[in-house]
Amino acid sequence: IEAVGVEDVARVAKQYFKPANRTLARFVPTEAPDRAEIPQAPDVASLVDGYVGRAAVAAGEAFDPSPANIDARTTKAALSNGTEVALLPKQTRGDTLALNLQFRFGSIDDVTGRDAAGGMVAAMLSRGTTERDRAGITRRLDELKPRVSINGGSQSVGVGATTTREHLPELLALLAEMLRTPAFPEDEFEQLRSQAITGLEAGRNQPQSVASRALSRHFSPWPKGHPWYMPTLDESIEEMRGVTLEQVRRFHVDFHGAGVGEISLVGDFDPQEAMALLEKHFGGWTSPKPYVRLANPAYSPE
Numbered sequence: 001i002e003a004v005g006v007e008d009v010a011r012v013a014k015q016y017f018k019p020a021n022r023t024l025a026r027f028v029p030t031e032a033p034d035r036a037e038i039p040q041a042p043d044v045a046s047l048v049d050g051y052v053g054r055a056a057v058a059a060g061e062a063f064d065p066s067p068a069n070i071d072a073r074t075t076k077a078a079l080s081n082g083t084e085v086a087l088l089p090k091q092t093r094g095d096t097l098a099l100n101l102q103f104r105f106g107s108i109d110d111v112t113g114r115d116a117a118g119g120m121v122a123a124m125l126s127r128g129t130t131e132r133d134r135a136g137i138t139r140r141l142d143e144l145k146p147r148v149s150i151n152g153g154s155q156s157v158g159v160g161a162t163t164t165r166e167h168l169p170e171l172l173a174l175l176a177e178m179l180r181t182p183a184f185p186e187d188e189f190e191q192l193r194s195q196a197i198t199g200l201e202a203g204r205n206q207p208q209s210v211a212s213r214a215l216s217r218h219f220s221p222w223p224k225g226h227p228w229y230m231p232t233l234d235e236s237i238e239e240m241r242g243v244t245l246e247q248v249r250r251f252h253v254d255f256h257g258a259g260v261g262e263i264s265l266v267g268d269f270d271p272q273e274a275m276a277l278l279e280k281h282f283g284g285w286t287s288p289k290p291y292v293r294l295a296n297p298a299y300s301p302e
Helices: 006-016 067-073 115-124 134-144 165-180 186-205 207-218 233-242 245-255 271-282
Strands: 075-078 084-089 096-104 147-152 156-164 261-267
Touching: 067 084, 084 271, 096 165, 115 147, 115 186, 115 233, 115 245, 134 165, 147 165, 156 165, 165 271, 186 207, 186 233, 186 245, 261 271
Parallel strands: 084 261
Antiparallel strands: 075 084, 096 156, 096 261, 147 156
């Protein structure tokens, strides 16, 4: 700043302030301008006189999130098949609640080499049941307005959902239908598999995807076929191309079921009603293959 002189300013002005770069505006006055008239603002009290707002939304309660209070407010129980249940009823804004289901099944000998089929089962659960097709499921979800996510693999299937107190019975019925009676339509399976392969191919030249897979493979001691084995990209694509609809259907029959797992409910609900609904939909559904936790010893790559 101290080194700048008048000649520098003149030089820069001459370089940039050229007529060809100029935008010129002219104001031409008229004898009778036609302007928009802005009326005087009305009295606010007159505007809101007689206004009736919407019904008040339940505000919920001031909840202490300390571990001690959570433990004291939580009721633990179990379904008749052994599935553990944790219930934490509390007043929430808008009478909302959160639901999580996690069911586990199978041993290392049962699931080895079947990871692709297990993952496809979870992805297919929302694409049609014996009672309704994918569009029917979507319409029902639109009516209930929940947020639902389903995930799973070779040894588990999980559901996370949020809804309101009034829709809990209907949502549990729909989730039970999706989990227990999927139809596995062939056209949906082919579409899903094609999308999965396209997604894998898209990551071939993405640095984040390549680096993530390389890092996982570096720290993975598991042999090929093991549920925790990290395949190369080409192996993943080959595996996805090789999985069949019959393998997916067979995996669901052989493994899916409750018995070992957890269900949690937090929010605005009646505990007795919730337990009755959970028992009705999942208490008699047990996995044919008992769950055996896979050992995960510490591993230090050379």
